[in-house]
Amino acid sequence: MNVQLSRRYTFAASHRLHNPAFSDAENQRIYGKCNNPYGHGHNYTLEVTLTGPVDAATGMVANLGDLDPFVQRTVLDAFDHRNLSEEVELFRSVVPTTENLCIEIFRRLRDFPKARLLRIRIEETSKNSFEYSE
Amino acid sequence: MVTLTRKIEFAASHLYHNPAFTAEENQRIFGKCNNPHGHGHNYTLEVTVEGKPDPRTGMVLDLGELKNLLENEVMQRMDHRFLNYEVPELKGLIPTCENVAIIIWNLLAPKIPQGRLYRVRLYESPDLFVDCYGEEIGK
Numbered sequence: 001m002n003v004q005l006s007r008r009y010t011f012a013a014s015h016r017l018h019n020p021a022f023s024d025a026e027n028q029r030i031y032g033k034c035n036n037p038y039g040h041g042h043n044y045t046l047e048v049t050l051t052g053p054v055d056a057a058t059g060m061v062a063n064l065g066d067l068d069p070f071v072q073r074t075v076l077d078a079f080d081h082r083n084l085s086e087e088v089e090l091f092r093s094v095v096p097t098t099e100n101l102c103i104e105i106f107r108r109l110r111d112f113p114k115a116r117l118l119r120i121r122i123e124e125t126s127k128n129s130f131e132y133s134e
Numbered sequence: 135m136v137t138l139t140r141k142i143e144f145a146a147s148h149l150y151h152n153p154a155f156t157a158e159e160n161q162r163i164f165g166k167c168n169n170p171h172g173h174g175h176n177y178t179l180e181v182t183v184e185g186k187p188d189p190r191t192g193m194v195l196d197l198g199e200l201k202n203l204l205e206n207e208v209m210q211r212m213d214h215r216f217l218n219y220e221v222p223e224l225k226g227l228i229p230t231c232e233n234v235a236i237i238i239w240n241l242l243a244p245k246i247p248q249g250r251l252y253r254v255r256l257y258e259s260p261d262l263f264v265d266c267y268g269e270e271i272g273k
Contacts, residue, residue, distance in 0.1 A: 001239070001269060003232050008261040049265075054236065057152055058163055059228030064262070065165055 004118060005061040006049040009071055011080035014041035015096040018085075039083060044098075045123040046075070046105065052115040062115040074108045098124045102132035110134075137252055138194040139182040142204050144213035147174040148229040172216060177234075178257040179208060181242060185249025195248040207241045231258040235266040243268060 016039040017031040027035045034040070048071060050062050078088060084096040094100050106120045119133040149172040150164035160168045167173070181204060185194040211221055217229040223237040235256040243251045257263040 001236050002267045003236065004265040004267075005232065006263050006265065054230075054232045057154060059150070059230035059233045061232055061264075063163065065163075 001054065002051070003054055003061055004049050004051045005115070006047055007064065007067060007071075009046045009048070009076060010043060011046065011076055012041060012043050013079050013082050013084050014039045015084040015091070016040070017095055017097060019095050039085060042124050044079075044101075046071075047119075047121040047123075048109060048117070049119040049121070050112070050115040051118045062112075066114050067112065070112055071109065075105055078108075098122050098128065098130045099132075102130050106132050106134065135184055136187055136194055137182050137184045138197075138200075138249075139180050140197065140200050140204065141178060141180050142208065143176060143178050144209055145174060145176050146212050146215050146217050147172045148217040149173065150228050150230065152228060172218070175258050177212075179204070179238065180253075180255040180257075181238075181251070182253040182255070183246055183249045184252035188248070195246070199247045203242065203245055203247075207245065208238060211241075231256055231262060231264040232266075235264040239266045239268055 015034075016036065017034040018027050018037075019030075022030065048067070050067070052061050054061055082088065084091050084101070086092075088096070088104075090104055091100070094104075102120045102122050105122070106117065109117050109120070119131055121129060121131045123129040148167075149169060150167040151160050151170070152163075155163065181200070183195055183200065187194055211223075212234075215221060217224055217234065221229075221237075223241065224233065227233045227237075235254050238256065239251065239254045242254070251268065254266040255263055256266075
């Protein structure tokens with residue numbers, strides 16, 4: 001039976017969309033108000049989807065007691081109440097769009113040992129969401 | 135192909151306990167879900183049926199028939215019930231969100247009047263849900 005388990009987490013963070021390879025005018029044109037030099041913030045919702053066989057003894061794809069601390073340690077501790085552009089090493093050289101955030105969070109969670117990571121979905125606002133899978 | 139999704143809500147209680155484990159193992163693995171008196175959730179179930187709209191009615195399937203099916207198979211069986219003790223399909227299974235979604239799939243799949251059951255999504259809380267796609271390889 002093909003079963004997928006999804007767990008939602010929230011974190012608050014700030015960022016600025018700016019590519020130094022573009023001129024100031026291009027940055028402004030492409031990123032609009034997201035290019036504001038002081039940055040701005042969002043309440044992000046992160047949805048992590050795992051898949052795998054349902055363990056016959058526990059009835060679970062994965063134990064949330066294993067997943068929650070893994071996500072806390074690898075993602076939330078690094079991202080929650082942080083400035084992504086300034087405080088996450090990758091985003092010093094990569095524009096912290098939510099697309100890139102999905103890819104980075106997938107990379108950080110890929111090695112979760114108890115089940116296979118299938119999909120990362122992030123809601124940046126109630127109107128914007130992004131998904132990444134490999 | 136078009137999919138149609140209908141949502142229902144039900145309230146039920148459960149507890150997680152595997153008699154093959156020691157008391158300490160049950161506590162370690164299941165945590166507060168191992169409380170012997172059980173606890174409850176408001177479940178939200180989303181049932182998605184895939185099919186081609188009937189050219190005469192414009193519908194994938196008659197929503198009234200799906201509503202009755204969900205009432206008879208899910209609401210009557212699970213709403214305001216203690217899942218461990220009152221749902222025979224869960225006998226011998228830990229009533230996790232995974233296993234409840236699987237038995238709902240098994241109850242509904244053979245009875246969908248038109249189209250094909252595509253997905254069963256069961257929310258145990260707004261922050262935890264399970265998708266069941268039957269035996270098909272997942273997307």
